[in-house]
Amino acid sequence: MLYLPTRICFGADALNEAGAYLPSMGKKALIVCGKSSAVKSGVMSDLLPLLDSKGIAHSVFAEISENPDTTQIIAGKGQLIKEACDFVIGIGGGSPLDAAKAISLAAANDLLIDQLYDAEMHQNAYPIVAIPTTHGTGSETTQYSVLTDKSSHKKAGFGCELIFPRLAIVDPKYTLSLSPRISLNTSIDALSHLLEGIYSSMRNPLLYPMIFRGISLIKDNLQTCLKNPGYLPARNALCLASMYGGITIAHTSTTLQHAIGYPFTTEYNTPHGLANGMFIEIIMRYYYPAVKAELDQLFASLGMTMEGFLEWLDAFPIKLKVDADDALLYSWTDQILAARNTVISPVIPDKADLMSLLKSVQKERV
Ligand code: NAP
Ligand code: ZN
Numbered sequence: 001m002l003y004l005p006t007r008i009c010f011g012a013d014a015l016n017e018a019g020a021y022l023p024s025m026g027k028k029a030l031i032v033c034g035k036s037s038a039v040k041s042g043v044m045s046d047l048l049p050l051l052d053s054k055g056i057a058h059s060v061f062a063e064i065s066e067n068p069d070t071t072q073i074i075a076g077k078g079q080l081i082k083e084a085c086d087f088v089i090g091i092g093g094g095s096p097l098d099a100a101k102a103i104s105l106a107a108a109n110d111l112l113i114d115q116l117y118d119a120e121m122h123q124n125a126y127p128i129v130a131i132p133t134t135h136g137t138g139s140e141t142t143q144y145s146v147l148t149d150k151s152s153h154k155k156a157g158f159g160c161e162l163i164f165p166r167l168a169i170v171d172p173k174y175t176l177s178l179s180p181r182i183s184l185n186t187s188i189d190a191l192s193h194l195l196e197g198i199y200s201s202m203r204n205p206l207l208y209p210m211i212f213r214g215i216s217l218i219k220d221n222l223q224t225c226l227k228n229p230g231y232l233p234a235r236n237a238l239c240l241a242s243m244y245g246g247i248t249i250a251h252t253s254t255t256l257q258h259a260i261g262y263p264f265t266t267e268y269n270t271p272h273g274l275a276n277g278m279f280i281e282i283i284m285r286y287y288y289p290a291v292k293a294e295l296d297q298l299f300a301s302l303g304m305t306m307e308g309f310l311e312w313l314d315a316f317p318i319k320l321k322v323d324a325d326d327a328l329l330y331s332w333t334d335q336i337l338a339a340r341n342t343v344i345s346p347v348i349p350d351k352a353d354l355m356s357l358l359k360s361v362q363k364e365r366v
Pocket of ligand 1: 068
């Protein structure tokens with residue numbers, strides 16, 4: 001079974017096409033974004049006149065940081081209510097899109113900060129429009145929101161069907177302003193999502209053509225994009241791959257591949273895509289015996305062996321090593337093993353196995 005309640009407008013005409021559906025979202029939008037990307041990407045200068053032309057008012061909440069924390073969600077909820085908005089537009093990478101989803105839920109259910117993850121309290125949501133400006137998370141087509149709780153120093157996601165965006169507006173030109181580093185990290189995140197669609201115990205062969213195509217698009221376009229960041233056809237391919245990754249994990253969820261990276265982000269500020277990238281080869285080798293048939297099907301479709309694929313991946317600077325001692329790594333193991341995405345992995349490690357996976361990214365100490 002496949003299910004996706006998001007209307008997707010993709011390509012150079014995406015915003016104009018979406019214009020026909022915006023009035024059905026509401027009369028006043030809370031625009032949720034980060035400090036600069038909504039403007040730098042060119043979305044704001046295209047969107048605001050369109051909203052005006054449709055008679056839709058707006059209020060801008062530009063307070064979302066990378067890895068949004070729960071206090072930002074409560075502040076956004078406050079602004080939505082004070083400004084009497086009746087729908088939310090998230091613009092940016094996964095951080096503002098996830099924040100837009102959580103703000104919609106928080107405001108519609110009057111959630112307090114410690115109720116944001118409480119599924120029983122998630123009864124309503126304001127309509128959500130998602131406009132991505134990175135090509136990584138696919139959040140524009142998922143029901144997930146990933147937040148950081150600063151008080152417990154934990155990053156964790158939750159899923160709720162009410163926060164599937166009603167409308168996703170994906171125009172690859174909005175990613176042309178991404179730096180090479182963010183372009184790389186976010187593409188690696190998309191690659192993780194696509195691979196996890198194969199790894200997940202909720203894997204669904206109906207998704208395989210999309211997964212295989214998405215991985216092939218990244219393989220054929222990532223290097224080109226990094227060498228020539230202004231080359232739109234490569235951005236087009238990477239945005240498509242990212243969206244395919246989102247559609248994939250909306251059905252399969254992510255796995256240990258994601259859960260293992262979260263503590264690196266909270267402890268060292270490792271960007272989300274890179275936190276995945278540092279483990280891609282390690283996790284692929286760990287899972288391979290359990291999903292050999294599926295991975296072999298992928299590599300056959302790419303016309304490569306697994307070693308050839310890993311050699312291609314080696315060209316990118318993603319094998320980050322960290323100066324973490326054993327005690328710190330061990331202190332993360334309970335949290336990783338308890339994560340909702342760890343339990344749907346094809347192999348669920350015990351603590352000893354998990355420690356050896358974690359230790360493989362440890363810097364050698366002299
Ligand atoms: P991000 O954290 O949203 O943004 C990273 C940086 O890129 C920010 O500094 C941002 O600037 C900048 N940026 C974004 N678009 C830009 C553009 N077009 N031009 C120039 N700069 C731009 O990055 P992300 O990797 O897309 O999102 C990561 C988050 O998404 C993580 O919290 C991750 O856990 C979550 N995630 C969610 C899902 C899901 O399904 N919901 C899936 C995977 C990951 P600003 O600060 O100005 O915005
Ligand atoms: Zn991700």
